[in-house]
Amino acid sequence: MRNTRIAAQGLVLLGCGKMGSAMLTGWLESGLPADKVWVIEPVPSLWLRGTGVHINEDLPDAPAVVLVAVKPQMMGDALPAIAALGGGETVFVSIAAGTSLARYEQTFGADTPIVRAMPNTPAAIGCGITAICANDAGQGALDEAAALLSAVGDVVVLESEAQMDAVTGVSGSGPAYVFHMIETLAAGGEAQGLSPELAMQLAKATVAGAGALAMQSDDDPTQLRINVTSPNGTTQAALEVLMNEQSGFPVLLPRAVAAATGRSRELSRD
Numbered sequence: 001m002r003n004t005r006i007a008a009q010g011l012v013l014l015g016c017g018k019m020g021s022a023m024l025t026g027w028l029e030s031g032l033p034a035d036k037v038w039v040i041e042p043v044p045s046l047w048l049r050g051t052g053v054h055i056n057e058d059l060p061d062a063p064a065v066v067l068v069a070v071k072p073q074m075m076g077d078a079l080p081a082i083a084a085l086g087g088g089e090t091v092f093v094s095i096a097a098g099t100s101l102a103r104y105e106q107t108f109g110a111d112t113p114i115v116r117a118m119p120n121t122p123a124a125i126g127c128g129i130t131a132i133c134a135n136d137a138g139q140g141a142l143d144e145a146a147a148l149l150s151a152v153g154d155v156v157v158l159e160s161e162a163q164m165d166a167v168t169g170v171s172g173s174g175p176a177y178v179f180h181m182i183e184t185l186a187a188g189g190e191a192q193g194l195s196p197e198l199a200m201q202l203a204k205a206t207v208a209g210a211g212a213l214a215m216q217s218d219d220d221p222t223q224l225r226i227n228v229t230s231p232n233g234t235t236q237a238a239l240e241v242l243m244n245e246q247s248g249f250p251v252l253l254p255r256a257v258a259a260a261t262g263r264s265r266e267l268s269r270d
């Protein structure tokens with residue numbers, strides 16, 4: 001990781017669960033020196049203890065970046081402990097769902113650069129996508145935050161924080177929709193006589209392969225669907241069920257995204 005500011009001032013990771021660990025792995029593999037990382041984690045894993053980073057030690061006076069990776073319900077205890085780092089050049093990057101920029105400004109001050117991020121669980125294998133936005137003081141820090149978060153996948157910059165709830169509904173919660181699709185696709189195979197093991201193997205590989213093809217192909221998903229659908233063939237028979245405008249994906253998935261988006265808005269107001 002070629003970031004002279006972090007190399008000089010250090011990086012603090014507040015919380016090191018699955019997502020924090022995935023990010024730390026990416027940073028260390030990309031060249032960030034372990035002795036430039038301070039981790040605050042009440043229950044450090046054996047893996048974390050073996051990385052060589054500073055664990056639960058005194059923090060530098062002015063780290064380049066503090067990444068907040070604790071659960072939202074732990075914010076009340078975690079943020080006051082680092083409040084003194086606000087008001088300077090330290091950039092705060094939060095991956096906590098449902099915690100607004102305004103809430104961070106209440107703790108650190110409106111003049112503190114703050115970036116809010118929404119990653120998703122494929123970040124654990126370096127295949128995630130993260131959406132980011134910043135407060136007024138943090139607009140100049142978006143590139144630095146994007147460079148950090150790119151260690152676990154793609155990064156997109158939002159036009160405004162108002163889009164974050166919809167991002168949560170699509171990509172933040174989206175992996176769960178796909179996992180459920182794998183479950184139900186395998187169940188369909190079982191119902192047609194396949195063993196549970198074979199049905200699951202086929203379902204996982206099919207979803208993974210289709211996703212990879214969608215990412216790599218010059219054709220958009222609509223064209224890819226058309227390419228594999230022969231007139232009056234087996235795929236068309238299935239799509240007539242899935243594309244039904246009263247009971248299929250066209251109504252179900254938008255309803256699911258709307259439900260997740262609405263719940264994200266509710267959490268942000270709590």
